[in-house]
Amino acid sequence: MAPLLLFLLVSVSLLPHRSISESDSYISSTITTKGLSFAKDLLISQAVDSFVPIRLPVIEKSVRIPFVGEVHMKVSNVTIEAVNVSASDSRAAAGESGIVVVASGASAKLNLKWSYWYDSWFVTVSDEGLASVQVEGMEIGFTISMKNENGALKTFVTECGCYITDLAITMDGDASWFYQIFVDGFQDHITSSVESAITQKITEGAEKLDSLLQSLPKEVNLDDVAFMNVTFMKDPLFKSSSVDFYINGLFVSSERAHVNKACQVSAEDSVFLSDASKMLWISLDEAVFNSASDVLFQAGLMNWVVNEVPEQFFLNTKTWRFLIPKLYKKYPNENMTLNISVTSSPSVMIGVGNIGATVNSDLIINVLDGNKTVPVACIAVVATVSGYVVVIGNEIVAKSELDDFSLVLKWSNIGNFHMSLIRGAVRTFLKTICIPYLNSYLRRGIPLPIIHGFTLEGAYILMPNSRVIIGSDVTYNNSIAAPKIRSFVYRSKY
Incomplete structure (x- = not known):
């Protein structure tokens, strides 16, 4: 049963832009009807394997037969050996209170041992044998509901039932006269035992699922200094054809502990995507990207000393003699280093169809004068970059390019010099070294909150204002996660 809710941990709603708050939701999700169908098929695959074998309790009964007397009957070793559920005869849908799963036309096969005995005059007559039972027309249905409990999903079964319409018993042995007596005496008992056993298995499966979901980590590591907060911020929202989830999604410093409060997102914030050609949608507010930027900036990871470049002559004052003559005059033919320090957290902006950022930094020119490193000038560089994002595996990977930049001389120990003279050299440096x-960092990707074992497939990206939206199908790989779940692939036909 676990894959149903594990799969539900991912997908999208569109939320209006708002100021960043740790008690809000910045990754929101909707699982569509197609996604529910995938989850249902995967659930059935695992549930059937986990159901069997099921041992049923011993049944005993006594009946009085004319000319024979009281006959004592017993059924033991009753075992459900197989349960068959057709995916085409089953369905899953979102209801007002949870996810409703119904399997119609299911069948089951049972084996059992029968026996009887009675006293005739001074002799006890007895016999025993084996029997098989074929159950047809079995209807199984249950409703799983969920609520947010301390940032995790609490799951429970609100309704569960199993109903059998037909049961056929085949007995081995020579007691043909006993057959009808046996059927009349035990058919109802076997039927109710099977119905109760399957209902109990579903309830037990939901309890195990709840324990599993409660134990899932509430953070996804980006690296050693940051993690994504993947706690749930409010109860799932069940609609007529979808289920919405709300995850915090902000990146937080690994050295910082914080507790999330209740989310104040209203139902009006959720706008359902009508395109159900994909199983799930994942929406990331630009605040997610800005939180990652802020954490990395605060950790001091946006400072860089450049002392080696592919064309090393670039880091020599001789190369700069026509650009900054005073630099060459004061330090002729000396090696250089460049210190790049980002001065504020880069601001990520997502527009319609594009994503970009503004980076404010200081470029300090150092001269290696003997054993000393001498700072000679500092230039404020404001660069705008743009790029695109793609989904590779379960990560968002980006690539950027330089759009434009501006230069302002902040201070100099070699006198003033014109920014227009060095603009070409700085552009080359930014495009061939910095970008x-x-x-190389953007290729590492930002992890999406996808449960281990599931992989996005055939994903595409939309970018309305202030968010990145991912529409995708999902595959499940049983070599990665729980061994009882078969490999299952469901691809969009669109």
Whole structure:
């Protein structure tokens, strides 16, 4: 049963832009009817394996037969060996109070041992044998509801039932006269035992699922300094054809502990995507990206000393003699280093169809004068970059390019010099050194809150104002996660 709710931990709603708050939701999700169908098929695959074998209790009964007397009958070793559920005859849908799963036309096979005995004159007559039972037309249904409890999903079964319409018993042995007596005496008992056993198994499965979901981590590591807060911020919202979930989604410093409060998102914040061609949608507010930027900035990871470049002559005052003559005059033919320090957390902006950022930094020119590093000038660089994002596996990966930049001389120990003279050299430096360095980090990707074992497939991205929206199907790989779940792939036909 676990895959149903594990799968439900991912998908999308569109939330209006708002100021960043740790008690709010910045990753929201909707699982569509198609996604519920996938989850249902996966659930059935696992549930059937976990159901069997089921041992039923011993049944005993006594009946009085004319000319024979009182006959004592017993059924033991009653075992449900197989349960068959057709995916085409089952359905899953979102209801007002939870997710409703119904399987119609299911069948089951049982084996059992029968026996009887009675006293005839001074002799006890007895016999025993085996029997098989074929159950047809079995209807199984249950409703799973969920609520937020301390940032995790609390799951429970609100309704559960099993109903059998037909049961056929085949007995082995020579007591043909006993067959009808046996059927009349035990058919109802076997029927109710099977119905009760399957209902109990579903309830037990929901309890195990709840324990599993409660134990899931509430954070996804980005690296050693940051993690994504994936706690749930409010109860799931059940609609007529979808289920919405709300996750905090902000990145937090690994050294910082915080507790989330109740989310104040209203039902009006959720706008259902009508396109149900994908199983799930994942929406990330630009606040998610800005929180990652802020955490990395606060951790001091946006400072960089450049002392080696592919064309090393670039870091020599001789190369700069026509650009900054005073630099070469004071430090002729000396090696240089460049210190780049981002001065504020880069601001990520998502517009319609594009994503970009503004980066404010200081570029300090150092000269290696003997054993000393001498700062000679500081230039404020404000760069705007743009790029695109793609989904690779379960991560959002980006690539950026330089759009434009401006230069302002903040201070200099070698006198003033014109920014227009060095603009070409700085552009080359930004495009050939800084942007590739930035892209090497962006290629590492930002993790999406996808449960281990599930992988996005055929994902595409939409970018309305202030958010990135991912529409995707999902695959499940049993070699990664629970061994009882078969490999299952459901691809969009669109």
